[in-house]
Amino acid sequence: MSRSTDEAKVVAAIDVGTTSSRCMLFDRHGRMVSIAQLEQKQSFPRPGWVEQNAHELWVNVQKVVPKALALAGRTPSDVAALGVANQRETTVIWDRRTGRPLAPAITWQDTRTGPMVDQLGEHASEIRDVTGLDPATYFAAPRLRWLLDNIGGAEAAAQYGHVLFGTLETWLIWNLTGGPKGGIHITDVTNASRTLLLDLRRRDWSSRMLRLLDIPEATMPRVVGSSEVYATCARVLPGVPIASALGDQQAALFGQTCFDPGDVKCTYGTGAFVLMNVGTSIVASARGLVPTIAYALPGEAPVYALEGPIAMTGSLVGWCRDQLGLIDSAPEIETLARTVDDNGGCYVVPAFSGLYAPHWNSEARGIVTGLTSYVTKGHLARAVLEATAWQTADVVEAMRDVAGIELQRLAVDGGMTANNLLMQHVADVLDVPVVRPFVSETVSLGAAYAAGLAVGYWDDLDSLRENRHVAASWTPTMDPQRRRREAAGWQAAVRRALVDV
Helix, strand or coil, rough: CCCCHHHHEEEEEEEEEEEEEEEEEECCCCCCEEEEEECCCCCCCCCCCCCHHHHHHHHHHHHHHHHHHHHHHHCHEEEEEEEEEECCCCEEEEEEECCCEECCCEECCCCCCCCHHHHHHHHHHHHHHHHHCCCCCCCCCCCCHHHHHHHCCCHHHCCCCCEEECCCCHHHHHCCCCCCCCCCCCCEHHHHHHCCECCCCCCCCCCCHHHHCCCHHCCCEEEECCCCEEEEEECCCCCCCEEEEHHHHHHHHHHHCCCCCCCCCEEECCCCCCCCEEEECCCCCCCCEEEEEEEECCCCEEEEEEEEECCHHHHHHHHEEEEEEEECCHHHHHHHHHCCCCCCCEEEECCCCCEEECCCCCCCCCCCEEECCCCCCCHHHHHHHHHHHHHHHHHHHHHHHCCCCCCEEEEEHHHHHHHHHHHHHHHHHEEECCCEEEECCCCHHHHHHHHHHHHCCCCCHHHHHCCCCCCEECCCCCCCHHHHHHHHHHHHHHHHCCCCC
């Protein structure tokens, strides 16, 4: 039975990630009321290609939202607002008239656009000046150009606005608001800033970049803020205002209440993503870090961030399970790693599709170094976990250098934070405390917070800070001499992964 009183109101968040789609409901205290989740497939049709079925993602959203409501005993009339978070850079094109995707979605991990990105290298200075970004296969615009070049009829139809482009929040909001029957075509600034097409200062599409990549303007969505009422749902949650959209990592920053310059969070999932709030001024790209928009609230100056994405963290554990048979389930990696006291001199550099920040080398390949007859599978398991910590340390050190801000603590979230050995090692190699909030699903929480602010469900940022409670923390215990010695071993292993590239 619905409880349509003001006190019973909740905020809903849809989070379409890499491996699952979920819907969560949150109350005024930022507590999760219910969650519904469905796993989704990735396909790997060729080396370097990673795809998903965009229609499947939309179908999953239509399933998880009603389930989350049912689990909480709520109906759409109990939902004050909806926020959307999404895996960023994943690129979809679809027919405006039918609503059908014209091709599989090309995900953020896909590297097929490497040759195109190489050609863009001669324009790197111009691209960096406008967008803040260096050309890389990581970003969405080369994927859009590839789709227009390779899907029959797409280029011509795009010129007339019959083909629409979007990252996943654009695709979902278009469908939620009616699809072919009146759906709105928008993208928020955080996702737009990951395309290589957004003027980072004006926060709108750059005509220079559109011309450079020969992208028809008619195919592009309208750029909007992170927290405002865009429209009301016509489907799934009829009548509920859609009031926020954020790329998943910016949503996690917001959910971690990292509202002050120098606040840093890292989300550990398939990959890992370190973001530092740098305030209302852009910090230029350097040391392999990516300047990006953290969030934009109504009537306020946009807040910027520095980001260091790491390609393989949780997926490295999955590789140990699925490809090597080293473990039967992901949590077993910690148990196995605890059978030894250290890595035995073994290091794993997981450059399976190159190295992201701070190296940005798509040609690097994964290696294992330091193998001797002494090394056991326990040492290898420990080296796998330590690889995530050392990659985090590389990014954080670059942030300290570029932003000139000394890290005070690292806020963490994501599935891998359940691994206490890993979190302790992160604290040890960074030499700062690591803290995990009570609500670990900070991507969804951030989308909910931004939506709730837009409709007055929460008053201001201070009211969100009051909701934050620490569930677990880890303080550094490693001897400084050991830290320096093991850091040198890691750096030597990384250099070997890069050799002859």
